[in-house]
Amino acid sequence: MNLAARLQDQAAGETLISAAVQRGIGGRVRAEPLGPRALRGFDRPVPVWLVVGVDSSAGDAARTPFVGRARERTQIAGILDVCLESRRGGVVLVRGEAGIGKTRLVEEIGTLAGALGMARHRALVLDFGVGKGRDPIPALVRGLLDVAPDGSKSEWEGRAAAAVDGGIIDQDQVPFLHDLLDLPQPTDQRARFDAMDSAARRRGIKATVATLAARLAEGTPRLLIVEDLHWADASALEHLAELAAAAGEAPMVLVMTTCVEGDPVDHGWRGATRGSPVTTIDLAPLRTAISSAASIWRSNMVSDASSRATGSCSGWVLSSGATSTRPCGKWTPASTFPAPCTTSTAK
Numbered sequence: 001m002n003l004a005a006r007l008q009d010q011a012a013g014e015t016l017i018s019a020a021v022q023r024g025i026g027g028r029v030r031a032e033p034l035g036p037r038a039l040r041g042f043d044r045p046v047p048v049w050l051v052v053g054v055d056s057s058a059g060d061a062a063r064t065p066f067v068g069r070a071r072e073r074t075q076i077a078g079i080l081d082v083c084l085e086s087r088r089g090g091v092v093l094v095r096g097e098a099g100i101g102k103t104r105l106v107e108e109i110g111t112l113a114g115a116l117g118m119a120r121h122r123a124l125v126l127d128f129g130v131g132k133g134r135d136p137i138p139a140l141v142r143g144l145l146d147v148a149p150d151g152s153k154s155e156w157e158g159r160a161a162a163a164v165d166g167g168i169i170d171q172d173q174v175p176f177l178h179d180l181l182d183l184p185q186p187t188d189q190r191a192r193f194d195a196m197d198s199a200a201r202r203r204g205i206k207a208t209v210a211t212l213a214a215r216l217a218e219g220t221p222r223l224l225i226v227e228d229l230h231w232a233d234a235s236a237l238e239h240l241a242e243l244a245a246a247a248g249e250a251p252m253v254l255v256m257t258t259c260v261e262g263d264p265v266d267h268g269w270r271g272a273t274r275g276s277p278v279t280t281i282d283l284a285p286l287r288t289a290i291s292s293a294a295s296i297w298r299s300n301m302v303s304d305a306s307s308r309a310t311g312s313c314s315g316w317v318l319s320s321g322a323t324s325t326r327p328c329g330k331w332t333p334a335s336t337f338p339a340p341c342t343t344s345t346a347k
């Protein structure tokens, strides 16, 4: 019996999880209960949850102490210091294999930046289903505007208007912000926006996002974190290059994580950042001695989550093994693991 497969049958482009999986990974995702559903092959209706997003504030920092990575921390702390002193930032690209500790390191960078008084914003390039959530920019912009992901459209419109009043974006950038946030166009600007071709709109949206971030950073320096770049689509990468360019001229550091395989930061992308400094940090595995505590915890977490999920190979688990078969930076359906699916190789 494969509960994950039954849930997939039910999902119409959404991500559904069982109640047990929701308990197991509930701290990492936001999910809404859909109530019990009749599933083929199950005697009783099964409680089902709909994943509506990843909880960007949730990390597992509270659950295990951060270990190692002294060199990387020092390097990044230096970049943050220079940014605050010179009021010019840049890009930090954290690269590494699946489960090597990219997210954990950027959480640590977030803590460092917070201690230095920087405002922090984080977005993930998700891979929950084809075509969904591959563009982290709207989430980043909502964070910059301080709008909750489940905030109402009128709240977003209010924040956009306040951004104009506060000189954070220009009046003629409002249509671009509205387009990005999927808000109705203001009546007085609709005709101008409708008359633009798609290239002009794209340029406008990119410039608006960069302006928004840079001007906010002039008030309070910013750390922008975008995770799992290897899943980003072309439009998101263009946006990020523009943000990177803005970071070179404002007190703002853009931190991105990517797998080595599929790293989209190539010569062309760097060229589009208009000379903004890009520091690449390639993560090696943690040394055995210091990684053992983390790896024991990780194996416990995965086997616990999968056994709580169904007692077999159903549902979704977060695997952390550098040598597991899952692709980098991806929530993997447990049903794709060879049975029995408690497999999680600690690095």
Ligand SMILES: Nc1ncnc2c1ncn2[C@@H]1O[C@H](COP(=O)(O)OP(=O)(O)OP(=O)(O)O)[C@@H](O)[C@H]1O
Pocket (backbone or CB within 6 Å): 060, 064, 065, 066, 067, 068, 069, 096, 097, 098, 099, 100, 101, 102, 103, 104, 105, 286, 294, 298, 320, 327, 328, 329, 330
């Ligand atoms: N320096 C560290 N100290 C303590 N725990 C760590 C450290 N690095 C990684 N971990 C733990 O190892 C696990 C995997 O790390 P993490 O999620 O950061 O990897 P990742 O490279 O982001 O993986 P993915 O490719 O899936 O995005 C997590 O449970 C994390 O807390």
Ligand SMILES: [Mg+2]
Pocket (backbone or CB within 6 Å): 102, 103, 104, 227, 257, 329
């Ligand atoms: Mg990660």
